[in-house]
Amino acid sequence: MKTIGKRQSSVGLDGNTDQQVNTLSGGQQQRVQIARALACRPPVVLADEPTGQLDHTTTTLVMNAIAKTRDLGTTMVIVTHDDYVASYCERIVRLEDGRVHSVKGDDGTSHGFGERMHDA
Incomplete structure (x- = not known):
């Protein structure tokens, strides 16, 4: 649970660790999904528009978390139409x-x- 909390914090969800996912906004739900995927430290993550519902500031938080996970050895495959997100690749x-x-x-x-x- 500690790892999930760290990952939620890394995507800007510090105060939402005890909330039910269905009570969160679409963007918050998206960040919970990303945090869960990154917390498992899988060898490969497939992400289809991982920041599609997020503002620029939150996109930066999420992409920094994704880049950090990539730097630890996880292969990230990201589908995006966003040049800013692509710039992290x-x-x-x-x-x-x-x-x-x-x-x-x-x-x-x-x-x-x-x-x-x-x-x-």
Whole structure:
């Protein structure tokens, strides 16, 4: 339970540890789900729009928690339309018209990342 509390705190849910999930807002529920997934320290996390219902400040908290988990060895696969969320990723693969385009590689090169993300 201590680990879940730490993870909830890392996504900005300090005072909500005793509340039933169904009493929380959609964004709070989303953060509880993220905290639960990160607390388990799985080898891989699949996250589909993990910050879709969150404001910018809370998105930053969540992405920092995700990045910290990634730095501890968890592989994170994130689907997003948000350039800010994508900026946290080491490797970015962009889908366009049913085709996969590697946009930013884990070698640090960007391959036109900025232009492609903003042209879409």
